[in-house]
Amino acid sequence: MKSLLIGLSAALTFSAAPAGMTPPSIDAFLRQALESTGLPGFSVVVTHNGTIVHAAGYGHDSAGDAVTENTPMRVASVSKSFTAMAVMTLVERGKIALDGPVAAQLPGFRMADPRAAKITVRQLLNQTSGLSDTTVDIAAVESATSLADYTSRLAGSELRADPGTRWEYCNVNYDLAARLVEVASGQRFGDYLRDRVFGPLGMKSSAVSDQVVKPADGHNSIFGAWLPRPELSGFLNDSGSGGVITTAADMGKWLIAQTGDGRPLVKRKSLDVMHTPTKIRDYGMGWGVERDTGLLAHSGNLFTYNAVEAVSPKTGYGFAVMANGAALTDDTYTIMKGLVALTEGRTPETPGGDRQLFELVLGVLALVAAGLGAVGVLRSRRWAARRSGRPWLRLVPPLLPAAVLAAYPDLVSFLMNGRTVTWAQLTYFAAPLSITLVVAALSGVLVTAARIRVLLRAR
Incomplete structure (x- = not known):
């Protein structure tokens, strides 16, 4: 039956x-x-x-x-929705005040910016707290060994905006929320998720630690x-943000x-x-x-x-x-x-193709840059023999890729609306772009070095 x-x-x-x-x-x-x-x-x-x-x-x-x-x-x-759920279970139990200041509910949370005292729990979850990658030492907090340590490392940071006035995606919001769950519940964040979120739903293969569940x-x-x-090291275990x-x-x-x-x-x-x-x-x-x-x-x-x-x-x-x-x-x-x-009864578009196209273009550009570099080195004497223009100024164009490479993390961070991007991160998902830029920069530097060598010998 x-x-x-x-x-x-x-x-x-x-x-x-x-x-x-x-x-x-x-x-x-x-x-x-x-x-x-x-x-x-x-x-x-x-x-x-x-x-x-x-x-x-x-x-x-x-x-x-x-x-x-x-x-x-x-x-x-996607972890952020789980963290929000954990917080809301404690809100319903009267353990967390959603519209109360975080500082009043989270011992150890302080910042150099006095406005931080006004951040509410709701603003953390809505990403409107004023916290920003641009004003927090992300490298320092991501090397934390616990959520309590993570929270204490914010002491010297400031806000980018008054709480409640600006939306900005920042992982710090959700790692603070996870620490708040620990303080309000008296349990480690991962244990609370297991007991109050994963467990009741029957999610037996879910955790926030690779020591509990080993990912592919x-x-x-x-x-x-x-x-x-291997995934790039960082504050992943017990993280409320990811x-x-x-x-x-x-x-x-x-x-x-x-x-x-x-x-x-x-x-x-x-x-x-x-x-x-x-x-x-x-x-x-x-x-x-x-x-x-x-x-x-x-x-x-x-x-x-x-x-x-x-x-x-x-x-x-x-x-x-x-x-x-x-x-x-x-x-x-x-x-x-x-x-x-x-x-919805519509015919879906076939996904994919963009990655292959982008990486094909980048691969071709890398080969072209390497080829042009080799040609430029071999023809450095011919370049120096030209009488037009000032030779030292003509050394600048090949160095432009190197200048871009030097500013690479900052440029990507700017394009990602202020999210902090490091050199190490750029060797992962952005590896084809990074390799192409390195090849172009190295080719330009070698061409410039060869031309300088010829100019100095001609003096």
């Missing part, structure tokens, strides 16, 4: 779904996505009305084993070839909770608070909100992993896509949007 009821429930679920939204159609789209994106592997879950419609893995891990719905992966900033190795794409690499390791199967249970189905972790009112954007930005608490469609979504990008989660209040569908690879483009988001299209 029980199996009959389950089968009837599934039949009712699929009968209400769009004609193109069936497990075979989802599987066909995802197999096409694996081929078109060239990702080493990814896992996917789709939920609807409290039911897991599809959960599977595609591709392989670094050992050559098939990725499945039970393959653990880091989900990076991540990869970087270098001129089209996926190479397995530490969660989970599986597609577990994410299905999480998405069902986010749509208000299944076992509730918080009241519907608290879910609505987390899903509602502020007046400043289309961002709730660990969820971005598309104003035109209402789609709730949040991406996660580390240096060898990409992930995305989404919930459609309009259709009741939930989606999660997690990849064990990171490159200059994020294909998990385009795969998710294709799944959304399927649920």
Whole structure:
């Protein structure tokens, strides 16, 4: 009788779904996505009305084993929605005051900026606290050994804006929120998530420590070839901003909770608070909100992993896509949007292609730069024999790539709206671009050195 009821429930679920939204159609789209994106592997879950419609893995891990719905992966900033949920469970229990100052609830939190005393818990979760990568020593906090240590390292930092007046994406907000969970609950952050979030939902393969759940190795794409690499070291274990390791199967249970189905972790009112954007930005608490469609979504990008989660209040569908690879483009988001299209009866676009094109262009540019460098060195005597212009000024153009390379991290940080980007990070997801720039800079320096040598000998 029980199996009959389950089968009837599934039949009712699929009968209400769009004609193109069936497990075979989802599987066909995802197999096409694996081929078109060239990702080493990814896992996917789709939920609807409290039911897991599809959960599977595609591709392989670094050992050559098939990725499945039970393959653990880091989900990076998707973790923020879990941290927000942990905070809201404590808000409902009266342990945290959502609109109370963080400083009054978190011993050890102080900053050089007196405005920090006015930051509220809500502003941390909404990313409107005034905290910024540009005014915090990110390298110092990411080398912390615990959330308590992390919090203490903010003592010399300042805010970029008055609390509540500016939205700026900053991981510090969510690592402070995780520390607040520890103080309010009396448990380590990872233990609290296990007991109050993962555990109640049955997410048995989820944690915020690679000592508890070992994630699959991540990869970087270098001129089209996926190479397995260990994730860049940093403050990952127990991190509230990006530490969660989970599986597609577990994410299905999480998405069902986010749509208000299944076992509730918080009241519907608290879910609505987390899903509602502020007046400043289309961002709730660990969820971005598309104003035109209402789609709730949040991406996660580390240096060898990409992930995305989404919930459609309009259709009741939930989606999660997690990849064990990171490159200059994020294909998990385009795969998710294709799944959304399927649920709405639209034909999804074929994801992928951009990475291959970008890296092909960069590879060609690197070869051209190396070739021009070799030609420039060989023709340095001919260059010096020219009488037009001042020879010392003509030495400048080949050095322009070296000047760009010197400012490379700062330029990328500027393009990423002030997010701090380091040299080490640029050797991961941006490796093809970094290699091309290094080749161009080195070629220019060698050409310049050869020309200077010829000029000095001619004197």
